Amino acid sequence: MAASAVVRRLSSAPLRDHRLLRPFSSTGSESTITVETSVPFTGHKINPPSRSVETTPVELLSFFRDMSLMRRMEIAADSLYKSKLIRGFCHLYDGQESIAIGLEAAITKKDAIITAYRDHCICLGRGGTLVESFAELMGRRAGCSKGKGGSMHFYKKESGFFGGHGIVGAQVPLGCGLAFAQKYLKEGTVSFALYGDGAANQGQLFEALNISALWDLPAILVCENNHYGMGTAEWRSSKSPAYYKRGDYVPGLKVDGMDVLAVKQASKFAKEYALKNGPIILEMDTYRYHGHSMSDPGSTYRTRDEISGVRQERDPIERIRKLLLSHEIATVSDLKDIEKEVRREVEEAIAQAKENLMPDPSELFTNVYVKGFGVESFGADRKEVKAILP
Amino acid sequence: MAMALRALGRRISHSDRFFSSLSEAAKPPSDGKLINLFTAINQALHIALDTDPRSYVFGEDVRFGGVFRCTTGLTDKFGRDRVFNTPLCEQGIIGFAIGLAAMGNRAIAEIQFADYIYPAFDQIVNEAAKFRYRSGNEFNCGGLTVRSPYGAVGHGGHYHSQSPESFFCHVPGLKVVIPRSPRQAKGLLLSCIRDPNPVIFFEPKLLYRLSVEEVPEDDYMLPLSEAEVIRQGSDITLIGWGAQLSILEQACDAAAKEGISCELIDLKTLIPWDKETVESSVRKTGKLLISHEAPVTGGFGAEISASIVERCFLRLEAPIARVCGLDTPFPLVYEQFYLPTMNKILDAIKATVKY
Numbered sequence: 001m002a003a004s005a006v007v008r009r010l011s012s013a014p015l016r017d018h019r020l021l022r023p024f025s026s027t028g029s030e031s032t033i034t035v036e037t038s039v040p041f042t043g044h045k046i047n048p049p050s051r052s053v054e055t056t057p058v059e060l061l062s063f064f065r066d067m068s069l070m071r072r073m074e075i076a077a078d079s080l081y082k083s084k085l086i087r088g089f090c091h092l093y094d095g096q097e098s099i100a101i102g103l104e105a106a107i108t109k110k111d112a113i114i115t116a117y118r119d120h121c122i123c124l125g126r127g128g129t130l131v132e133s134f135a136e137l138m139g140r141r142a143g144c145s146k147g148k149g150g151s152m153h154f155y156k157k158e159s160g161f162f163g164g165h166g167i168v169g170a171q172v173p174l175g176c177g178l179a180f181a182q183k184y185l186k187e188g189t190v191s192f193a194l195y196g197d198g199a200a201n202q203g204q205l206f207e208a209l210n211i212s213a214l215w216d217l218p219a220i221l222v223c224e225n226n227h228y229g230m231g232t233a234e235w236r237s238s239k240s241p242a243y244y245k246r247g248d249y250v251p252g253l254k255v256d257g258m259d260v261l262a263v264k265q266a267s268k269f270a271k272e273y274a275l276k277n278g279p280i281i282l283e284m285d286t287y288r289y290h291g292h293s294m295s296d297p298g299s300t301y302r303t304r305d306e307i308s309g310v311r312q313e314r315d316p317i318e319r320i321r322k323l324l325l326s327h328e329i330a331t332v333s334d335l336k337d338i339e340k341e342v343r344r345e346v347e348e349a350i351a352q353a354k355e356n357l358m359p360d361p362s363e364l365f366t367n368v369y370v371k372g373f374g375v376e377s378f379g380a381d382r383k384e385v386k387a388i389l390p
Numbered sequence: 391m392a393m394a395l396r397a398l399g400r401r402i403s404h405s406d407r408f409f410s411s412l413s414e415a416a417k418p419p420s421d422g423k424l425i426n427l428f429t430a431i432n433q434a435l436h437i438a439l440d441t442d443p444r445s446y447v448f449g450e451d452v453r454f455g456g457v458f459r460c461t462t463g464l465t466d467k468f469g470r471d472r473v474f475n476t477p478l479c480e481q482g483i484i485g486f487a488i489g490l491a492a493m494g495n496r497a498i499a500e501i502q503f504a505d506y507i508y509p510a511f512d513q514i515v516n517e518a519a520k521f522r523y524r525s526g527n528e529f530n531c532g533g534l535t536v537r538s539p540y541g542a543v544g545h546g547g548h549y550h551s552q553s554p555e556s557f558f559c560h561v562p563g564l565k566v567v568i569p570r571s572p573r574q575a576k577g578l579l580l581s582c583i584r585d586p587n588p589v590i591f592f593e594p595k596l597l598y599r600l601s602v603e604e605v606p607e608d609d610y611m612l613p614l615s616e617a618e619v620i621r622q623g624s625d626i627t628l629i630g631w632g633a634q635l636s637i638l639e640q641a642c643d644a645a646a647k648e649g650i651s652c653e654l655i656d657l658k659t660l661i662p663w664d665k666e667t668v669e670s671s672v673r674k675t676g677k678l679l680i681s682h683e684a685p686v687t688g689g690f691g692a693e694i695s696a697s698i699v700e701r702c703f704l705r706l707e708a709p710i711a712r713v714c715g716l717d718t719p720f721p722l723v724y725e726q727f728y729l730p731t732m733n734k735i736l737d738a739i740k741a742t743v744k745y
Contacts, residue, residue, distance in 0.1 A: 087545045088545045088546070088547045088550075088722065089545075089547065089550065139722060139723040147722075147723060148721070148722055148723070149722065150547055150722045150723075152547070152548075152549070153548075166505075166547075166548060166549035167505070167506065167508075167509075167549060168478055168506075169478075198477075198478040199478065201477040201478050201479050201482075202478065202479055202509075203479060203481055203482065203509075204509070229477075229478055230450075230451060231451060231454065232450075232451065232475060232477075232478075236475065237475075237477040237478065238477065300454075358723055359723065359724075361724065361727055363724075364716070364718060364721055364724040364727050364728065365716075365718060368717070368718050368719070
């Protein structure tokens, strides 16, 4: 079926439900729809792209499905954490799914994405499977980082996902380095370095930005501004919370991060710009429903009204739902079916991941160095070699 | 040790058992309330800010009390001009603190987790440590105290469990201090803040709630660069600091059941460290074991071992044992294998004693 081929190209989530790809009542599955973004883009030293975004019913449906999958995954991770199957740190992305999805819709798997620790959904968007994600969260060997990384360190080399970093802001110079390599490769690819409003004040960011601008690197710095760096509101931490302007000599674009079509438009625009001219900053105005991490209730520094207000007015999944319904691409029950199926997929993945084993204890020593640089460890008598660490 | 301390109502035996100290000056006043580590640190900060109007506490999220509650109530009492949040920039925080200290103030900067201290490494090593030296004593940043939670906590993973003390022990001009319990923490922190040298005070985050002890409510200071023998013994000397001491104590108890008498020393100040106390203990026992969470290669145990060999070579009856973290990044799920647990220490004690 042509429609399913189109969907497979656009979206990378597994298990398409072919029942939903029957011909639609009023719009053909290949026809283009033009939608206006929620708000116009604001540019800094650049002419912003148009507010009108072209999309297709199939693409919109895939957005809905993929974002619902991400939302369900994060909520499931919440309950797994509370039942102590996930330990350590867990930073959830629900509310921000549109950034991961919109970005993917505009780029290829040869482009690189690098982000901080709120990386579960970005990995899923890059082609990670649910089983890999849950297994990694629970520290099992089937995880995308073989269980050695955990929540904060998801990676996927074959789809250009460079992870998953714990130290705030440290991934941005890395992302600019990736762009440097891409410029040499001449494959028309770019790097997206994602960071938060908290990280926007790190000095290394500006160092990397200067280098990228000096050498015209195809680096796109994406500030996922969810307005709170842990518990600190942006106006308390930043003299200028207009993060898209922080690049000064580097142009910037402010985007409504909760509108997946706006994100797609901006990312496409940014990629074209970066390939020709060098770095550009995208500020995604977004929101996270959960606290900073699972140990943060998220309500001590913001009101519940604010959270529920955003959920009602700006939720990315609800926006797409309204679009799908108003353009008669799907009915209410179609969408409910998708959500039920997504829930089932997540539950199956969790069950599968739970059965997976923890990594073997010998893995404690692997990948410190490349094999062959042995360090010997003797017992107290110095006669017997207790271990040779690989 | 932490478990024993939590058993309420055994005041006298606590002080006899854990605070027998060779140094008389180190005996703090004995009345006090049972509080935990973060409360003790909080009290120390209150006293420091009270007694010196030119002292400031700042760092990420300190105003609401800090992620470990060490700074609760400070803003309410001393105001936002003296207790304030900084943006998320460690290099900036420490650089700023050095400048503040250079103007004669006491800057008490918090780095939220020791794992995040590395962006500030240049400022600490190149700016803070060498300021007095390179300016010929014209300027100094002695008022600088950097406080940071360190160490394994059970689920911290790569970036919430590190023990970076040995990096800073390699820098002349700095002092590195690590307390083992609430009473020690309060006295040591006040000494650090008032010490006219830049000090890094690492707080064992595992013990923030876990370690409960009687701590006097008034202002008292414990001397820096003085190690404390917290348990007398004759067969082997054990050295540790911070949270590792409670593991060492358990190992001491287990060894005692096998007839090995262990002498346990809390180093407290890592640089400049109390070589005399350690040397006299090793001269008594002839054997030494050092234990710390940081990886064994290049850890501070290596410095202790080399110095003691220089001083006590002919007295030593066995090679100095180091039971430390493994030479890998701090792992996620393998924490129990990585850490120097009681069984590893007990094994090493037995191997050393039977050498």
